Amino acid sequence: MIISSEKEAISVQTSETTRFEDGLTLECGETIAPLDVAYCTYGRLSPAKDNAILICHALTGDQYVAGRNPVTGKDGWWSRLVGPGKPVDTNQYFVICANVLGGCMGSTGPKSLKADGAPWGTSFPPITVRDMVRAQARLITHLGIDRLFAVIGGSMGGMQAIEWVVTYPDRVFSALPIATSPYHSAQNIAFNEVSRQAISADPDWHDGRYWAHNVVPARGLAVARMVAHITYVSEKAMTRKFGRRTRRNPAASQEGAQLPAAFFSEIFEVESYLRHQGSSFVQRFDANSYLTITRALDYFDLAADHDGDLSKAFKNCTTRFCVVSFSSDWLFPTSQSRALARALNQAGVNVSFVEIESDRGHDAFLLDEPDFERTIRGFLEGARLHYVAAGAPHAG
Amino acid sequence: MIISSEKEAISVQTSETTRFEDGLTLECGETIAPLDVAYCTYGRLSPAKDNAILICHALTGDQYVAGRNPVTGKDGWWSRLVGPGKPVDTNQYFVICANVLGGCMGSTGPKSLKADGAPWGTSFPPITVRDMVRAQARLITHLGIDRLFAVIGGSMGGMQAIEWVVTYPDRVFSALPIATSPYHSAQNIAFNEVSRQAISADPDWHDGRYWAHNVVPARGLAVARMVAHITYVSEKAMTRKFGRRTRRNPAASQEGAQLPAAFFSEIFEVESYLRHQGSSFVQRFDANSYLTITRALDYFDLAADHDGDLSKAFKNCTTRFCVVSFSSDWLFPTSQSRALARALNQAGVNVSFVEIESDRGHDAFLLDEPDFERTIRGFLEGARLHYVAAGAPHAG
Structure with a gap:
């Protein structure tokens, strides 16, 4: 009974939207105005505003990291990780997750009106x-938060977590890419x-x-x-x-009848599954957003902005890092996480690097992986000790 | 100068087509009639008709295994391997390569007229x-050849090589999948x-x-x-x-001018390359053929035809096998070749298994890989010794 009532207790998550009328001037030089940032929050922001964790979502993710997603009717994509008593404990932390710029779930993107x-x-x-990241920073500032206790993200969310540290080195105490x-x-x-x-x-593309x-x-x-789905598994x-x-x-x-061998009128389960994945995705995602965001992913190359030397991106960086990869991830293989960890090490940054043994591929970061959950919980607990010792901002 | 004149000596390869008016009854129960098989030959068939090697092409390959391909204007896809003095030596062997059933280069396929x-x-x-394979066997019989000295093929061609042994165990002396x-x-x-x-x-598909x-x-x-190309590399x-x-x-x-950052109006070389691969492919391949042949690939599962026990497919098999895989091939990983070699071993078949170290992926079988070429040459030379000792068919 408890299980059942716990299940019922998951309430539909509400999303808020903050509008910045002056907009955002992008790296390409153009300005988008106004800028809307849609986001969800979980837990309570402490009076000192020093317990905030920003979670960054992946390519096709959204701000509904926990609670019931009102669009899909399903649990938030990281409900497993985020909530009261969970590895990202909303009894302790104020968790924020914003729809990315260019997305289609309320933040300004190709679907938004000019x-x-x-x-x-x-x-x-x-x-x-x-x-x-700069759009998210507008929101964080708007919420009165100077420094985030942690920025956490998987896949494209992990890129944002790294970029947060590089762009705002003083505003991130710890990062989990x-x-x-x-x-x-x-x-x-x-x-x-x-x-x-x-x-x-x-x-139906019509340019x-x-x-x-x-x-x-x-x-x-x-x-x-x-x-994309094939590459996630x-x-x-x-x-x-x-x-x-x-x-x-x-x-x-109809046509199946004319074939004597029934086999030929059947399809493989994996085909059926992929078709379902494809058609259900179309219900919730905007094609122009997909184009815009995949482009942003392709542009991402931190070392290129620093003479090809990744470690230079982290010069004088005081953020504590926990880099996590999954052994069977062939989209973002461990070697790439290791390159990041090596550059952080070279820059003298406090970094721990964990490769989780899993045979589930890239998607493992969204699945039930106890070692992964223990890693997140452990790192955050350890970081908190240092955070308190170092004196959180506005702690007085 | 010698190199240049050798280059000029590559002549445009001609393809022949044999028509079988009675057609072919397929596994699904339907009959295709007439059946055309388009093929190229290289070297000379010995009077005893005992020096024939059949080469089977891959998904988008064709019968132009060597010489100049009249459609693409390029060298045949295995010119590196097949020719006078080459690992598959056309001074010794009569090499046959036929366009597959379902293809679009002259053999009966979706493009053919009913x-x-x-x-x-x-x-x-x-x-x-x-x-x-059964369509190819019609051709081999038509050419008066009882038994092939070898059947060789890569990728889908390798599936055909295996299937040849399973379907016609007495007609294949050696096989190289x-x-x-x-x-x-x-x-x-x-x-x-x-x-x-x-x-x-x-x-433009129009059903x-x-x-x-x-x-x-x-x-x-x-x-x-x-x-597909991504999976080959x-x-x-x-x-x-x-x-x-x-x-x-x-x-x-035009549009690039409005972007201050030139970067955003550029594309990645890999994109440009893929687009070129895509558009040049369209010139030479029929879409309905692509659908038909990929389906045939998906159906392929030798063990399923033998109670899930692959070794049963090779019961009493006397063909000599050489199974070759490439270490970085993630489309047909070594583990799958090893499963084949294991089943052959279990069935008591004479099999050698070689994994070639290469970091070029599946495509390595079409590229300059000296170890691979040595393997083919060595296996054929060894097999020839046994062939002669065993007495080739019609040797008298």
Whole structure:
């Protein structure tokens, strides 16, 4: 009974939106105004405003990190990690998660309306991970928070966590970049480019003006999601989940009859699953956002901004780092996390690096991985001891 | 000078086509008639007809294994391996390579005309790797060859090599399955499904009747090729070849001006390369063929036809095997070749298994890999000794 009532206790999460009328001038030089930042909060901000943790979401994530997501009706994407008594303990911390700039869940993005009343669409300027972080910083300042106790994120969220430290070194006490990389690799870019080409090949794409035709490039966006989904899972996990099992093809009921061998009218379970992933994604995500954000990912290369020397990005950095990778992640392999940890070490930064043994691929950071949860909990507890010893800001 | 004249000596390869009016009854139960098999030959068939080697091509390959390909104007796809004095020595052997059933280079496939004068298109029945092999066997019989000295193939060609032994155990003296697998994995199927969805999302797809509209689903087929191409290359090879280098975006000449940061109007070299791969592929390949052949790949699972026990497929098999994998091939990883070698061993088959160290991924079997070439040459020389000792067929 307790379990059941606990389940019912998960309430629908509400999201707030703060508008910055003066907008944000982007790295590319253009200004987006106004700037909306949609966000959720969990727990309570202490009077000293020194217990805030910012969580950054991944490519297709959103601000609903815990509680029930009102759009999908499902639990928040990191409900496992964030909540009372959980590794990111909302009894202790005030947790903030904002929809990224360029997203489609309330923060300003290609779906947002310009001054002339039309959506930005493909005229939305190119953005970078740093632009995303600068938008978040506006929110953090607006909330009266000088310094974050921690910035945590997985995948693209991890890139933001790193970028936070680089852009605002004094505003981040600790950072946890998870299943991420200090740069997007050629293979990462290649997969993103396939996704973008799939979207623009859709007849409902209309050169990005699909909103004017009252359609969405659903098939192209679904293909984009399908290819991305393959990269999130290890070959082993996919074999375990689907193997070569087949199921009846719903579309083959008429034509199937003419084939003597029933096998040929069936589809593989993995196909059925991918199609479902693709079509359900289309319900909740904007194609132009997908294009904008994948571009931002591709641009990400911290070392390039520092003469090719990643360690220079962290000069005089006092943030405590915990870098986490997963052994079977082939999208952001351990070698990339190790390169980050090495650069941090070289810069004299306090960094711990943990590779979690898991055979579930990149998605492991969203799944039930006890070692991972223990790592997060342990690092935050340790960091808190140092935080208190060092004297939190406004502690008086 | 010698090198230059050797280059000029490569003549345009001619392809022949044999028609079997009675056609072929497929595993699905349907009959395709007539059956055309287009093929190239190299070297001379010995009077005893005992020196024939069949080479099987991969998904998007063709019969132009050596010499100049008249369609692409380039050298044949295995010119490196096949020719006078080369590892597959056409001074010794009569080499045959046929376009696969379901292909689009002269053998019967979706592009071929039915009796009513219209292309098969999507009404082309589902085929299997075994069907491809049975079509080849018709050709081999037609050429008067009872037994092949060797069947060699990489990737899908390797599947055919294995299937040849299973379907015609008495007709294959030796087999070299290279960079292949005894089954298509869930991840393989998933990538193929993405490709198929991309093709059918193209506005010029017209439910597979694009030929009636005088168009081809070029964008969808290009996306299919792009995603496949990523799987052919290792992450390391892609990084070495492209890294994060950018180049001027040819399409951004007008809009680029409005962006102060030139970076944002550039594209990554890997994107440019993939787009080129995609668009050039469209010139030479038929979309319905791509759908038909990827399906055949997905169906491939030798163990499933033998109660899930792969070794049973090779009961009483006397063919000599050389199984070759490449260490960085993540599309057909070494573990799958090892599973094949293990099953062959268990069945008491004479098998050698070689994993070639290479960081170039699946494509390595088409590239300059000296260890690989030595392996092929050595195995064929050794097999020849046994062949002569055992007495080739019709040797009298």
